[in-house]
Amino acid sequence: MSNQRPTGVTILAVLQIIGAVLNLLIGGFSLLFGGAMLTAGTAGTAGTADAAAAAQIGPMMAGFGIAGIISGIIGLIGGYGLFTLKGWGWTLAIVFAAWNIISNLIAIFTKVGNVAGAIVGIVISGLIIYYLSQSNVKRAFGK
Structure with missing residues (x-):
């Protein structure tokens, strides 16, 4: 394995980590928003059109939030793998x-x-x- 990380890999790793943090933030807000909508849909406005809409949209937003959080965690792991030149980071x-x-x-x-x-x-x-897929980049990852 090479001791020097190619500049492009560093850029990809940093972008991966930034994207992962954004996914975590957006996922967290979506989860909170979906939970709030679900709570509002089952609270004092039961039986109204707003409550029905909130009861339908809330779980969907919460699901998107969970997916965003999972994607963010995988993204952080992948960014770490790229930054540290792990073979599995390249594969991911x-x-x-x-x-x-x-x-x-x-x-x-x-x-x-x-x-x-x-x-x-x-x-x-x-x-x-x-x-x-460039040979020098693959070589840096031990591929």
Whole structure:
């Protein structure tokens, strides 16, 4: 394993950690917001349209929050793996970039979400895979 981390890997690791922290924050707020909506839906406004909407949206928001928190934790672990040049960090980054390409392709073909954003996500993930596949980068991870 190389003793020197390529600059691009450092950049990817820092971006990964920043994204993970944002996922944790957004996930935490979504979980809190979903719980508050669920509580409001079962509180004093029972039987109203607002209560019914809150009772439906609250669990969904809480679910998104839990997914965001899990994604943030995995992202922190992956960022650590990249930063410390762990082989599993490289593998995790490749798997998540590939997953991002697949999920964005699904979004494009099902017309769910922003097509331009999905295309940008595909391009960025493709560039990440290309960069991580360079021989000097793979060598730094012992691959």
